[in-house]
Amino acid sequence: MLRKYVPDPSHVVDYEPLEIDENLSYVERPVEVLAREVKTLRNKQIPLVKVLWRNHRVEEATWEREDDMRSRYPELFEE
Numbered sequence: 502m503l504r505k506y507v508p509d510p511s512h513v514v515d516y517e518p519l520e521i522d523e524n525l526s527y528v529e530r531p532v533e534v535l536a537r538e539v540k541t542l543r544n545k546q547i548p549l550v551k552v553l554w555r556n557h558r559v560e561e562a563t564w565e566r567e568d569d570m571r572s573r574y575p576e577l578f579e580e
């Protein structure tokens with residue numbers, strides 16, 4: 502059964518402003534690498550990294566090929 506919402510000041514949603522281009526799109530930027538994994542196929546091993554993207558929650562992190570991420574975002578792998 503639905504109930505009437507009781508306003509509470511602690512229910513405020515915190516958000517970061519989003520920079521939107523003229524064509525109403527925005528650029529995805531990685532924030533950090535959360536995990537590493539090696540996917541083994543029949544005769545090939547593919548290194549993967551789990552990437553957290555800006556303006557996304559941890560649950561929305563995606564697995565990407567490590568070599569692709571290193572070539573596009575080398576600053577992400579600097580230590």
